Structures are given as C-alpha cells and as structure tokens.
Amino acid sequence: MKLSTLLRHGAIWLAVFVALFPIAWMASMAFKPPLEWTAAAGNITWLPKAPTLANFEYIFFGTSDAYPSSTVMEKTALRPIFASLLVSTIATMIATVVGSLAAYGYSRHGYGKSLPLALVQLRMFPPLAVIIPIMIMWAYLALIDTWWGLSLIYGIVTLPFAFWLMLTFLEEVPIELEEAALIEGASPSRIFYRITLPLVKPALATTALFVFILNWSDYILALMLTRSKWITIPVFMNDLNSAQTGQLYGAKAALGLIAIVPPLILGVLIQKHLVRGLTFGALKQ
Structure with missing residues (x-):
C-alpha cells in the first residue's frame, strides 16, 4: 500500500475518532452512577463499572435512589x-x-x-x-x-x-x-x-x-x-446542577443522549433523499 494511501486512511480514521469520541464519552457517562462521575470521588473511569439507568430515571421522574435527596427536581425533562x-x-x-x-x-x-x-x-x-x-x-x-x-x-x-x-x-x-x-x-x-x-x-x-x-x-x-x-x-x-455535587454530568449526558435521537431518526427516515440531496447538482453534463 502506498504511503499516500496510508496517510489518507489514517487521516480519515483520526477524523472519525475525533468526531465520535465525545459521543462515546457521553454515552459512557450516561450509564455511570454518581460516584463514578463526580470529581470528589476521584475514581473517574472510561467505562461504567456498575452500569445503571439512574441518570435516565432522574431526568424523567425527578428523583432516583442513586442521587442525594437534596437534588430532587420539581420539573422533569x-x-x-x-x-x-x-x-x-x-x-x-x-x-x-x-x-x-x-x-x-x-x-x-x-x-x-x-x-x-x-x-x-x-x-x-x-x-x-x-x-x-x-x-x-x-x-x-x-x-x-x-x-x-x-x-x-x-x-x-x-x-x-x-x-x-x-x-x-x-x-x-x-x-x-x-x-x-x-x-x-x-x-x-x-x-x-x-x-x-x-x-x-x-x-x-x-x-x-x-x-x-x-x-x-x-x-x-x-x-x-x-x-x-x-x-x-x-x-x-x-x-441540571446541584449545590452539593455541582454539575450533574450523568444526568446531562443522559439527556444529551436522548437529544441525539430525534435528528438521528429523521436522518434515517429521509436517508434515501438525503444522499441524493447532498449530491444534487454535483454532476453536470
């Protein structure tokens, strides 16, 4: 394989990694319990050690057993x-x-x-x-x-x-x-x-x-x-923040993951038209 081809493939994979890493990190954070994403805990990990739906439960119901009682929300997401x-x-x-x-x-x-x-x-x-x-x-x-x-x-x-x-x-x-x-x-x-x-x-x-x-x-x-x-x-x-724990990163990540869904669904539904639309007029006789 030519050096230019290797460099091109490397650049593509690097661009893909840079684009997808924040989404992957957000998805990982969304399933972590508070003890794994609070700075005070000092044990932030790349992947959740004890995956949980507590963050989703918190934003949908305003409370969760994994969250302190002082963080109960009056309004849900x-x-x-x-x-x-x-x-x-x-x-x-x-x-x-x-x-x-x-x-x-x-x-x-x-x-x-x-x-x-x-x-x-x-x-x-x-x-x-x-x-x-x-x-x-x-x-x-x-x-x-x-x-x-x-x-x-x-x-x-x-x-x-x-x-x-x-x-x-x-x-x-x-x-x-x-x-x-x-x-x-x-x-x-x-x-x-x-x-x-x-x-x-x-x-x-x-x-x-x-x-x-x-x-x-x-x-x-x-x-x-x-x-x-x-x-x-x-x-x-x-x-989504608390006076005791500061920013509720887990809840924010869970809500961010949910926020991706509607544009993603819309993109999938119109995928056939989307590909043609992005290349519309690109080729001329």
Missing part, C-alpha cells in the same frame, strides 16, 4: 423534550415552506439581485446584538414563553438557510420543463407542485433536516424568550 419537538417541527415547516417558495420565485423571476444578500444579513448579526429588540417586541406581542412565539422566531431565524439551500437546488432544475408545461396550459402553481417540487424532493429533505438541527440545538433564543412553561432541552440541561 418530559415537558422540555415535548417543547423542543413541537417548536422545532413547526419552525422547520415554516422555514422550509416559506424558504422554498421564496427561492422558487427568485430563481424564476429574480426580484432584485440584492434579495439573497438581504436575507442572509439576518444571520450575519451576532444573536446577542438582536436579542434585546426581539425580547421587547415579543413581550409587547405577548409571545414570551409561548410555543408559537418560539416557533415563529425559530422559523424567521432559519429562513435564510432554507432560502439559500433551496435556491441552489432549484437553479439546477431545467426551466425548459416548466416552459413545456406552461405551453400545455398548466398554471404556475400546478407547475411548481406537480413538476418542480417532486424533482427537488431530496433537496427539500436535506434542507428540512439541516433547519431542524439548527432549531433543535438552539440555546440563546430559548433562554431569553422562555421562562418555565416552554423551556427547551438545551435550557433545561443547563439547569
């Missing part, structure tokens, strides 16, 4: 998980639908060359630079700590990503197909839904997954725009 699922799903639908329609209109009619740049400027500002005006506006509209308020801001924030991704894909669709359908008497809306949209279905799935992950993992907006009813998984995870 059930509602934050539901809130994250609801808000991320609705926001993904908003951003994907609106972004696809906007991208189609721009790719076919081109309403000004500055429109794509104007949309992406929404993401050029640091979140902390715009969160205060958003908080004031949302408070005036009574949208603080509501699922529709959080869904709306997530949809607005991720809209530029959906627009840019769908614009790239839609520009690869031959306009001659639409012109032929137009000559046959099809309306513009029928052309879009019956001809163009099925052709970019893989791209639509890729965009939806990307936007969903952005919404699912957000912390700043959820922290500032929620109080107690509709906090999401990242906000709830930040509150």
Whole structure:
C-alpha cells in the first residue's frame, strides 16, 4: 500500500475518532452512577463499572435512589423534550415552506439581485446584538414563553438557510420543463407542485433536516424568550446542577443522549433523499 494511501486512511480514521469520541464519552457517562462521575470521588473511569439507568430515571421522574435527596427536581425533562419537538417541527415547516417558495420565485423571476444578500444579513448579526429588540417586541406581542412565539422566531431565524439551500437546488432544475408545461396550459402553481417540487424532493429533505438541527440545538433564543412553561432541552440541561455535587454530568449526558435521537431518526427516515440531496447538482453534463 502506498504511503499516500496510508496517510489518507489514517487521516480519515483520526477524523472519525475525533468526531465520535465525545459521543462515546457521553454515552459512557450516561450509564455511570454518581460516584463514578463526580470529581470528589476521584475514581473517574472510561467505562461504567456498575452500569445503571439512574441518570435516565432522574431526568424523567425527578428523583432516583442513586442521587442525594437534596437534588430532587420539581420539573422533569418530559415537558422540555415535548417543547423542543413541537417548536422545532413547526419552525422547520415554516422555514422550509416559506424558504422554498421564496427561492422558487427568485430563481424564476429574480426580484432584485440584492434579495439573497438581504436575507442572509439576518444571520450575519451576532444573536446577542438582536436579542434585546426581539425580547421587547415579543413581550409587547405577548409571545414570551409561548410555543408559537418560539416557533415563529425559530422559523424567521432559519429562513435564510432554507432560502439559500433551496435556491441552489432549484437553479439546477431545467426551466425548459416548466416552459413545456406552461405551453400545455398548466398554471404556475400546478407547475411548481406537480413538476418542480417532486424533482427537488431530496433537496427539500436535506434542507428540512439541516433547519431542524439548527432549531433543535438552539440555546440563546430559548433562554431569553422562555421562562418555565416552554423551556427547551438545551435550557433545561443547563439547569441540571446541584449545590452539593455541582454539575450533574450523568444526568446531562443522559439527556444529551436522548437529544441525539430525534435528528438521528429523521436522518434515517429521509436517508434515501438525503444522499441524493447532498449530491444534487454535483454532476453536470
């Protein structure tokens, strides 16, 4: 085997190790009892010596025999998980639908060359630079700590990503197909839904997954725009600590492991479309 091939394979395996090691460490931590992950114990191990489901029991029921009685939670992770699922799903639908329609209109009619740049400027500002005006506006509209308020801001924030991704894909669709359908008497809306949209279905799935992950993992907006009813998984995870033991790393790891599941399931469900979407337009005649 050539040296270049060995180096390439070595680099690939190193990249895989770097990418998967945090997940493997989190999975190991999720099944460790508190005595194996607290710094005071002084016996932190790579793998759990006595695997347990105490961390999962704690985040779902608020208490566990393995945890001190002083760490009993009044609120469990059930509602934050539901809130994250609801808000991320609705926001993904908003951003994907609106972004696809906007991208189609721009790719076919081109309403000004500055429109794509104007949309992406929404993401050029640091979140902390715009969160205060958003908080004031949302408070005036009574949208603080509501699922529709959080869904709306997530949809607005991720809209530029959906627009840019769908614009790239839609520009690869031959306009001659639409012109032929137009000559046959099809309306513009029928052309879009019956001809163009099925052709970019893989791209639509890729965009939806990307936007969903952005919404699912957000912390700043959820922290500032929620109080107690509709906090999401990242906000709830930040509150998993105790005055006696400090950060509840086992509970955090268990919740983090659960947080991986929805994006993973979504990726598996759309895997066929995802592979085609990621390579859409890569090969040109």
